[in-house]
Amino acid sequence: MAEIVLETVGLTMRFGGVVAADNVNFRLKAGELRCLIGPNGAGKSTFFKCVTGLLSPTGGQVFMRGHETTGWHPHQVAALGVGIKTQVPNLMDGLDVHENIWMAARRFLPMQDAMRKTAEVIERLALGPIARTELGRLAHGERQRVELGLVVAGDPWLVLLDEPAAGMSADDVERMSAIIRDMTRTAAVVIVEHDMQFIRSIASTVTVFHQGAVLMEDHVDRVMADPTVRNVYLGKKA
Amino acid sequence: MASFWAKEVPATLLVAALLIWVMPMLIGTYTLTVLVIYGMLGFSLGLIWGFGGILCFGQAAFFGLGAYTYAIAAINIGDSTLPMLLAVLVPAGFAALLGAMMFYGRLTDVYLGVITLVVTLILFKFINSTAGPGYVIGKARLGGFNGIPGFQTLNVPGRPDVYIFGDPFYYFCAVLLLIVYLLVSWLLKSSFGRVAIGIRENETRVALMGYDVRARKTVLFSIGAAIAGLAGALFANWGEIVTPNLFSLGQSAEIIIWCIVGGLGTRVGPIVGAAGLAYLKFLLGQQSMIDNTLLTGIILVLFVLFLPKGLVPAVVSLWRISFGQRRSIRKHGARRIRSGSMGNG
Known part of the structure; x- marks a missing residue:
């Protein structure tokens, strides 16, 4: 059986009276690709933030490759070798693509290797023509791709992506799923996503969140065929 | 990095040597020295604000701390070498503590501004209230509102009776x-x-x-404070007295204005802004028609409205526009000549 790279035990997050994540038990094996879906306010992003350290959970525990990371800061989580992309694009707008990716690579590599890695990532994600362009001048799809580049540059063994396909054109989405499939060769990937087309295209196991808790966990096709999921996710009509 | 050593360092040395040589012919070295010192102070905030994004309202606190550290240490030690070193280390250490408290406490920009401002005020009030004979550090009396006069000024290391003052002091500051x-x-x-960045x-x-x-x-904040402390020590040597006014809010505000006017996010900008505005203030101080602070205020407003990026970036982009065109014209010309010769051949 493959190693468990990410596990949460009874993870709970309360905001005042609202329980945004309720006793979530989650396990991810090495090399697995997992999508988290659920209607708005289901607790996907809260769960994501608790795992990445952007929020400190009110209860429960988070384990990554055996380390307990509950309440760690994002930079400590990232330093373990976890690549993170937040829902809101987080990029250094005043700097060019090359500098952005270099900085991600430099964290884990010495100077010369970081330069080589940067060139490699730019090549791999086909960012060559815009490598010297400031991030602030790029289109949304390109920015998303650069942010994936930042994640890739750190050679992570666990990748956490919050809505990577949001607001992208069909072409961009296709390119994005190719990149993500490529990632799974070396890392376990968790994706929070709304776009069912996208989830089908990368065909994976899906965890459905509803009202802060895990509703079910299965392959995407079976999940989509499930009447309960259709009820909560698509509304009563379906 | 290669182009830095091959191009930028020699170019900087050349320009700096030229300036250090030419400027004393235009402005007296006594005034020039303080302009250089203010330049260094402006530079310290320009580093942490322009490149680190840390807006510190209390850069004057580190400046004053450097000056006081120098004065107190100079009185106690007698030779200026160690006091100069302490004047860099004490503000750096203080800033490291203050910075760690703020940055590890996850304070946002606004609160950072408030805390640095309040720290400056506390130091100002504290030093102001140390007039009593009880406030003594070693042989040095803090002197409250009157400040500390009569300390050992800069001397050749190891020889306390050979002072560095006047023109040599100007060159010393400029080279530093x-x-x-x-x-x-x-x-x-x-x-x-x-x-x-x-x-x-x-x-x-x-x-x-x-x-x-x-x-x-925290480290960057501390480096900025070290530079401000060095400027403070030089200022103490220049003025031969330190007073609580070094910590005043007016001083802190002025440093911020220097950075805005000179150009934030550039290295030269804050130095130019500091020296330029300080010289303007010096000139205005010789007359009583217009109020000094009023004019500084007007300049700030005009810059924020019309040159929000500051003087140096504006000059640089002007330079690029004019030179870029000239270069492209030359290129076109060259191409035409080449095509002409090809046609002939």
Whole structure:
């Protein structure tokens, strides 16, 4: 059986009276690709933030490759070798693509290797023509791709992506799923996503969140065929 | 990094040597010295604010701390070498503590401004209230409102009776500013500096890459304070007295104005802004028609309205526009000649 790279035990997050994540038990094996879906306010992003350290959970525990990371800061989580992309694009707008990716690579590599890695990532994600362009001048799809580049540059063994396909054109989405499939060769990937087309295209196991808790966990096709999921996710009509 | 050593360092040395040589012919060295010192003070905030994104309302606190440290240590030690060193280390240490408290406490920009401002006020009030004979550090009386006069000024290391003053002191300050400038330039080209600029651009992203933003900001803040402390020590030597006014809010505000007017995010800008505005203030001080602070205020407003990026970036872009065109014309000309000769051949 493959190693468990990410596990949460009874993870709970309360905001005042609202329980945004309720006793979530989650396990991810090495090399697995997992999508988290659920209607708005289901607790996907809260769960994501608790795992990445952007929020400190009110209860429960988070384990990554055996380390307990509950309440760690994002930079400590990232330093373990976890690549993170937040829902809101987080990029250094005043700097060019090359500098952005270099900085991600430099964290884990010495100077010369970081330069080589940067060139490699730019090549791999086909960012060559815009490598010297400031991030602030790029289109949304390109920015998303650069942010994936930042994640890739750190050679992570666990990748956490919050809505990577949001607001992208069909072409961009296709390119994005190719990149993500490529990632799974070396890392376990968790994706929070709304776009069912996208989830089908990368065909994976899906965890459905509803009202802060895990509703079910299965392959995407079976999940989509499930009447309960259709009820909560698509509304009563379906 | 290669072009830094091959091009930038020689060019900087050349320009600086020229300026150090020419400026005394235009402005008296006594005034010039203080302009250089203010330049260094402006530069210290220009580094942490312009490149690290840390807006510190209390840069004057480190300036004053440097000056007082120098004065107190000079009285106790007698030779100026160690006091100069202490005047750099004490503000740096103080800033490291203050910075760690603020950055590890996850304070946002506004509260950072408030805390640095209040720290300056506390130091000002405290030093002001030390007039009593009880406030003594070693042989030095803090002197409250009257400040500390009569300390050992800069001397040749190891020889307390050979003073460095007048013209040599000007050259000493100018060369120190040049050294600090080159060190900071090198720092900004290094990985640490580049990540610091990344933090200015997006703190969350840099943290998500795995960098400890808090530690890095604390270090940068401390470096800025060290430079301000050095400027303070030089100022103490120049004025031969230190007073609580060094810590005043007016002084802190002025440093921020220097940076805005000169051009934030550039290295030269804050130095030019500081020296330029301080010289203007000096000239205006010789007449009583217009109020000094009023004019500084008007200049700030005009810059924010019409040159929001500051003087140096504006001049640079003007330079690029004019030179860029000239170069492209020359290129066209060259192409025409080449095509002509091809046609003939």
